Amino acid sequence: MISKTFSKETKELLREGRVLISLIIVILLLAVAVFISARQYQNINEQYKVAQQTERANWDNQGAKNPHSAAHYGTYAFKPKYPLSLLDQGVDKYTGTSIFLEAHARNEAQFSAAADQTGLARFGDLTPDFILLFIIPLLIILLGFNTFTKEREMGTLTLLKSQGISSFRWIWGKWLALFTPIFSITFVLFLIAGLVLSNLKDFGVFNWSTLVTMFLVYMVFYAVFINMVLLISAKAKKSGIALVIGLSVWIIACLVAPKMATNFAQARHPYPTAQEFAEAVQMDKEKGLDGHNPWGEEAQQLEREVLAEYGVDSLSQLPFNFDGYIMQKGEEHQAEVYFKHYNHLKTQYGKQTQVYQTLAVMSPFLPTRFLSMSLANTDYGTHWHFNDAAEKYRIAAQKLLNDHFAENSEYGDWDWKADANYWQELPSFEYEPPSLSSTLSKNTSNVVLLGGWLVLSFGMLFLTVKIK
Amino acid sequence: MITTKDLTKTYGGQIALDHLNLNVKAGEIYCLLGANGAGKTTAINLLLGFIEPTSGSAFINQLEVHKNPKATKHFLAYIPENLMLYPSLTAVENLDYFSGIAGKKLSSAALKDVLEESGLQPDAFDKRISTFSKGMRQKVGIAIALAKDAKVLLLDEPTSGLDPQASNEFGIVLQKLKTKGVATLMATHDLFRAKEIGTHVGIMKDGQLKQEFVVEKITLSELEKCYLDTMKYEKESV
Numbered sequence: 143m144i145s146k147t148f149s150k151e152t153k154e155l156l157r158e159g160r161v162l163i164s165l166i167i168v169i170l171l172l173a174v175a176v177f178i179s180a181r182q183y184q185n186i187n188e189q190y191k192v193a194q195q196t197e198r199a200n201w202d203n204q205g206a207k208n209p210h211s212a213a214h215y216g217t218y219a220f221k222p223k224y225p226l227s228l229l230d231q232g233v234d235k236y237t238g239t240s241i242f243l244e245a246h247a248r249n250e251a252q253f254s255a256a257a258d259q260t261g262l263a264r265f266g267d268l269t270p271d272f273i274l275l276f277i278i279p280l281l282i283i284l285l286g287f288n289t290f291t292k293e294r295e296m297g298t299l300t301l302l303k304s305q306g307i308s309s310f311r312w313i314w315g316k317w318l319a320l321f322t323p324i325f326s327i328t329f330v331l332f333l334i335a336g337l338v339l340s341n342l343k344d345f346g347v348f349n350w351s352t353l354v355t356m357f358l359v360y361m362v363f364y365a366v367f368i369n370m371v372l373l374i375s376a377k378a379k380k381s382g383i384a385l386v387i388g389l390s391v392w393i394i395a396c397l398v399a400p401k402m403a404t405n406f407a408q409a410r411h412p413y414p415t416a417q418e419f420a421e422a423v424q425m426d427k428e429k430g431l432d433g434h435n436p437w438g439e440e441a442q443q444l445e446r447e448v449l450a451e452y453g454v455d456s457l458s459q460l461p462f463n464f465d466g467y468i469m470q471k472g473e474e475h476q477a478e479v480y481f482k483h484y485n486h487l488k489t490q491y492g493k494q495t496q497v498y499q500t501l502a503v504m505s506p507f508l509p510t511r512f513l514s515m516s517l518a519n520t521d522y523g524t525h526w527h528f529n530d531a532a533e534k535y536r537i538a539a540q541k542l543l544n545d546h547f548a549e550n551s552e553y554g555d556w557d558w559k560a561d562a563n564y565w566q567e568l569p570s571f572e573y574e575p576p577s578l579s580s581t582l583s584k585n586t587s588n589v590v591l592l593g594g595w596l597v598l599s600f601g602m603l604f605l606t607v608k609i610k
Numbered sequence: 611m612i613t614t615k616d617l618t619k620t621y622g623g624q625i626a627l628d629h630l631n632l633n634v635k636a637g638e639i640y641c642l643l644g645a646n647g648a649g650k651t652t653a654i655n656l657l658l659g660f661i662e663p664t665s666g667s668a669f670i671n672q673l674e675v676h677k678n679p680k681a682t683k684h685f686l687a688y689i690p691e692n693l694m695l696y697p698s699l700t701a702v703e704n705l706d707y708f709s710g711i712a713g714k715k716l717s718s719a720a721l722k723d724v725l726e727e728s729g730l731q732p733d734a735f736d737k738r739i740s741t742f743s744k745g746m747r748q749k750v751g752i753a754i755a756l757a758k759d760a761k762v763l764l765l766d767e768p769t770s771g772l773d774p775q776a777s778n779e780f781g782i783v784l785q786k787l788k789t790k791g792v793a794t795l796m797a798t799h800d801l802f803r804a805k806e807i808g809t810h811v812g813i814m815k816d817g818q819l820k821q822e823f824v825v826e827k828i829t830l831s832e833l834e835k836c837y838l839d840t841m842k843y844e845k846e847s848v
Binding site: 143146147149150153154157158296297298300301302303304305306307312 | 658660680683684686687688690692693694695696697698699703706707708710711712713751754758764
């Protein structure tokens with residue numbers, strides 16, 4: 143009976159003009175979105191490669207100079223574009239693509255894609271994740287809103303009931319008929335994405351298991367949506383009512399709930415403004431050692447301690463250049479200040495994320511959105527991860543430069559220059575995004591919530607829809 | 611095959627069916643005559659298990675419908691006044707689906723044989739139902755009953771709105787089913803058709819079965835007179 147109902151529903155869907163038109167529109171939109179995203183992905187990665195090589199060449203060829211001058215000259219950490227960002231661009235557009243790494247300061251990522259666009263960017267882009275998260279659920283509603291109501295309206299329900307149809311098998315048949323086109327469209331999209339990405343050379347590490355995991359996440363999301371649409375169709379008296387309720391659910395689940403969650407999370411755990419943040423950092427910096435100010439109280443204290451430790455009377459008697467040493471100590475103090483304040487931001491981000499995850503009970507869209515971005519490495523968490531890695535690299539680079547200055551020059555000799563080849567000793571910035579297992583472990587609550595939605599919606603559908 | 615014992619249905623204080631006692635055996639065609647609201651459709655819906663009786667019982671093949679809703683449906687087929695099928699599917703596809711959900715697996719050739727047996731023209735087999743007349747749809751309904759190999763056939767005004775030729779063809783198919791031992795209960799307004807194809811006739815009024823006849827023992831004019839007398843009595847009583 144399941145296969146008969148599946149076959150009958152599929153024939154009806156395919157022979158109905160509105161369904162075919164909807165399917166064709168979605169497939170065309172997906173094709174355009176994938177094409178645009180693939181081009182963007184390739185362009186950005188090519189730019190990334192060129193920028194990285196150019197910047198490294200600039201660093202390596204800066205010539206003989208004082209290491210602290212080189213520290214101020216600085217370099218860049220470029221955020222790579224990850225393969226699955228082809229499918230879900232997440233917050234990449236807004237977070238910036240590169241961080242300037244210099245002495246004394248932890249800089250924010252800059253050159254975000256959104257900053258390069260006009261006000262039209264406010265309308266958003268046609269991307270695969272837009273189709274996957276917004277349009278396909280809408281397609282499910284368009285395909286399925288009258289799945290049960292049409293049986294009542296056409297009068298076929300009476301004949302079905304007299305044939306002794308089983309509710310369970312009937313619902314399964316209809317469920318599969320609705321799921322199959324959605325599965326097929328999404329499967330083809332993911333397969334094409336997988337084939338394109340696995341054939342691109344030199345651009346990030348593509349991993350089929352992550353792609354399959356992302357595909358499964360979307361399948362669960364669509365299954366939940368199908369369950370909701372079928373439940374509405376079974377309970378509504380007319381197709382028109384079912385359509386209106388279905389669209390209302392879509393508006394609430396996909397549009398209202400995420401915005402409500404954002405507003406609520408921001409109101410509950412606000413971020414400091416950029417000015418407040420900068421002022422707080424500056425205040426804490428001033429409370430500690432400044433490597434550029436040897437007359438400061440903390441510098442004088444450090445000087446006394448070092449002289450006592452080495453049992454010498456003057457800084458020039460030290461076996462290293464105190465100027466480099468104090469620079470490093472100042473750098474360490476500033477790094478601690480940044481660590482403290484960025485940790486506060488991360489705590490706020492963590493609390494906001496918790497609010498989101500709590501509110502995900504309102505809509506299956508929220509856990510799907512977070513899981514998708516996380517798997518694509520385009521979420522805010524990955525951006526933090528990249529930021530931390532860049533900061534770690536900056537601290538290590540500063541230490542390398544300051545130590546080289548301290549160990550190879552004499553106190554007061556600011557004219558001392560490191561060899562022109564020395565800069566090559568600084569290792570390149572290599573960033574590894576979170577692994578699949580780490581991503582899934584961080585998203586346990588999202589996985590559980592989405593699973594909960596699946597079980598609940600299936601339960602509601604099969605336990606409450608009965609044909610008598 | 612079809613039995614009702616004091617079958618009663620009330621809606622609020624309104625009696626729709628009042629202590630109906632019927633017995634339709636295999637190979638019999640029992641025609642229920644009566645005006646609109648006489649209780650004919652209520653009786654059929656109770657036999658189908660679509661509604662629950664207020665009191666009394668309905669039996670299909672000796673199984674009580676209310677207690678065995680699934681099992682009783684296994685034995686019966688139903689054709690309503692307006693048989694609605696899936697308009698975008700062909701006759702063969704509709705038959706395949708409806709017989710399939712009743713648990714029957716028929717080959718494409720067997721499906722066509724059944725459609726032919728129901729009197730549908732072969733050139734209509736692969737046409738979409740949306741192009742079918744009511745008579746053609748009723749034939750597909752008969753085919754669904756044939757494919758199911760139903761022992762009991764419940765018909766609710768099946769010839770209403772059919773042209774005389776289609777109505778006649780429908781009657782011929784019912785006669786064939788009668789010879790196969792199918793027990794048929796048909797609610798109808800059509801005295802002529804009831805006399806022509808029925809084995810038994812019952813006249814209903816106000817939810818009650820007022821009179822019963824064995825068709826071969828009564829002429830059409832007598833049946834007509836009895837029917838009109840019952841209706842006249844109804845008018846006078848009003």
